[in-house]
Amino acid sequence: MKNFEYYNPVDVHFGKDSVEKIAQLIPKDKKILFTYGTDSIKKSRLYEKIKTLLMGHNLVEFGGIESNPDYTTCMTAVEVAKKEGVDFILSVGGGSVLDASKFIAAAIHFEGGDPWELLKNKKSVKVKKAVPIGCVLTLPAAGSEMNGYSVISRRDTKEKLAFGSRYLHPLFSILDPVLTFTLTKEQTANGIVDAFVHVFEQYMTHHGEGPLQDRMSEGIIKTLIEEAPKVMTDPDDYDSRANVMWCATMALNGLIGSGVPQDWTTHMIGHELTAMYGMDHARSLAIILPSVIARQMDSKFEKFVQYGRRVWHITTEDKRVAFRETWQKNTDFLRSLGMLTRFSEQGITNENFDEIAERIVKRGEKLGENKDIGKNEILEILYKSL
């Protein structure tokens, strides 16, 4: 096992009606920036409920945060927050609203010029202070509710970058599965795929490095595979919604990746697809993951066969055949959730592949747990997905 540090102080309140506790979780003297996305929290009456619960608290609203939250939107919120003297952010929504809130929280106190530096030069420019954040989660997917990471997009420069800090863990996260009953089938499927791929990228590397971490990862994946058809057919099934929600949180709270190698190639390329084509995040992952596995077959061979045997109960003795059978099962699972796994299915050609690969490599380090995925390998992965 590799050396690691694990620190996760998020106060998680999970379950039906947990939102009722919100007033006691935020000190009365705080001036709160209440961030949210589209009108969905108004339709579901969550907006109204929170306003009622926080009666007597000092609220400033900032709605309209888009999916793949944009730097420009965030900077507008920073201006509002500074003008109003905000000292708490309450994020109500999915990972996009929360990621935006994290950036806003860091940007309010940033003293090194343009806060974009926190993403652009994340190796040297660090968060030193941030406004505390509370979260009410409505979409299980990103895992942002129990970590200190955030991903922000810039549509003007076609960039989508991640950053993180110990100061950006939410102070609390309220996870009520009932709030996810109103998600569309597409949102539900996207969330499951996002969580699924998070686990994959911390798990599908070398064989034999962390037996407990492996089993926890396999446990999350098996549970997602088991619960996915249930929530897709019965969106009001509380237990299945709860299981999916907890899986998504556990997928990216740092535990399964502690002490083991990781390979974020799929996310790194996926982010570029979103930046380039405006493709939904989960859908960008679903198109890339199968090709990453195929391209990296040699280095991931033993681990992928273990995955097939333990998760998909593949018993075929010949490991190469078992590998192919597992690959098919894995890809079929993504497709069963409505994911397209080929560019051609979405009318995308190879036209921008070179630019995509170029954008990734010019940021420096090679990708993959062995740092062996450079421009040529990225191109191979992209072409495999055509």
Add this chain to the structure above:
Amino acid sequence: MKNFEYYNPVDVHFGKDSVEKIAQLIPKDKKILFTYGTDSIKKSRLYEKIKTLLMGHNLVEFGGIESNPDYTTCMTAVEVAKKEGVDFILSVGGGSVLDASKFIAAAIHFEGGDPWELLKNKKSVKVKKAVPIGCVLTLPAAGSEMNGYSVISRRDTKEKLAFGSRYLHPLFSILDPVLTFTLTKEQTANGIVDAFVHVFEQYMTHHGEGPLQDRMSEGIIKTLIEEAPKVMTDPDDYDSRANVMWCATMALNGLIGSGVPQDWTTHMIGHELTAMYGMDHARSLAIILPSVIARQMDSKFEKFVQYGRRVWHITTEDKRVAFRETWQKNTDFLRSLGMLTRFSEQGITNENFDEIAERIVKRGEKLGENKDIGKNEILEILYKSL
């Protein structure tokens, strides 16, 4: 899934040489009570190393904390700490030293008379403030390094009681597997059994309540079963030591028990055996667990069969036979670690059984996930272990 709260702010530093970071983890201006147990940290030179690393820090030593730490010892430490104006406790040792340190940390600031009230009347008397604690762990077993719980014994009244608080999570815990190389075979086995039973008591209840929690629990147990023979035959195997250490921490950091029923019957009866006979903690659990499973067969039937199928690969179709086969495998595993699973093997008769059962029931609530284990059932369990 049941509603739950999960909060665990411990800053974990895991791996070889992590102790080197200790000076930067404790603020320079703190007056530190350096707590430890027997001479083993002197023999292993850890004592010396820590003194060197903390040169320049203000240290007050308090050694000699015994296994199943005693109230009287702790109260002596509280006196020293108050006299010296201690505002940080550094616990170096296993769960006993850390549990004692937690009690000391709470007792220093306790204003309601005798701090024993925190254990005796834990439902009404709560910790409101505690001195911050840092931990260097030398024995993977109790899981105290990543939770806010503590168990303290009183030899004068033959009591062994637990209490817990959000204020008692260690600020940091340093987990270096190398520090466990010098444990005796008996200490190593005891630690594995303690962790194993911790998982069991959060897992072996109703069937179907938390599929992810189940798989995480099964993952810890499978890993312990796999690693146990390795560390027992090769005590310097770093990876196996690391896996056992991380399993023991994960077994009681609150995660696997979140959202699911729990049944701490084995620990509750085990504590009484330690208080009554001075029996080692793990050994008290090993003698009780098999009988709890046998006595509670009806309510735990489906879950125990699931455990047998998933962990021990029992394929026998007849569930009642599968149950018995699993029970045997489980008991054999405990015995493979040198545990005795019958009182008669230790020369203990039924003489004090009534008093033991009486002591538990007079504390109030019945035991078990269904609260159906009262005096008669406790006696049945004890007699099954004769």
